[in-house]
Amino acid sequence: MVRIINYKERQKEDGTSFFVLEVQGGIEMVLSKVTGSFYATAKKAYISSTFDEQTCAGLIGTEMPGNIIKEDCESFQYVVKETGEEITLSHRWVYVTEDAVKPKQEAAKYEQNVIANSDVFSKNGILEHAE
Template sequence: MVRIVGYREIENEEGTSFFLLELQGGIEMVLSQTTNRYYATAKRAFISSTFNESTCLALVGTEMEGKIVKEECEPYQYVIKETGEEITLAHRWVYLPEGAPEPQKQTKTPAEVLQADVSTFSSNGVHELA
């Protein structure tokens, strides 16, 4: 179960504004790697919507079936607001409706993904037209 906890107005590349809904999952206890103590947190994700601002405001507090899951993505730089530290992430948090399949996890390394299929090349060193 996730809850709509807020919304944000943003602009797309064409300059058209629209609203994102901010979703938050349930409370989770996580062990700190620096203090070795547990702290409470919750996963958050944003989803786009076709709603106007007044509808988004009215939806705050609404619960929806589903969960927030980690999805692998291309690496990107992220600045931690509290410390100013810049880190590289290769995942994002996304909303997954109840019953929807989990995102596929990348099982190949980038080098394996880019590796050529050698069966398409000549094995006798002679160029032949197909």
């Protein structure tokens, strides 16, 4: 599940504006590489919308089924607001519905358990039809 926590106004290339919904996943515990201590965090993503500002404001707090996943993308520069450090990223966080996540998880589960049984194949190189 994800929750709508905010909205933001964005500009299209032609100058017109639209609103995106900011969604946040559940709490996750991450181990710091620097301190060795755990800290709590949550993944965030933005979803484009066709809603007006009033509707977006009314949707804050709404929970929706789905997850936020890491997606590879073309590298880009990002400035960490807290430190001013500029870093290069090659991923982004995106919202996906539960239906989009389940087939990938199911496929991965079966891919790991596939073992070919060589007894079902001909060993003499001659095609023989089953009777």
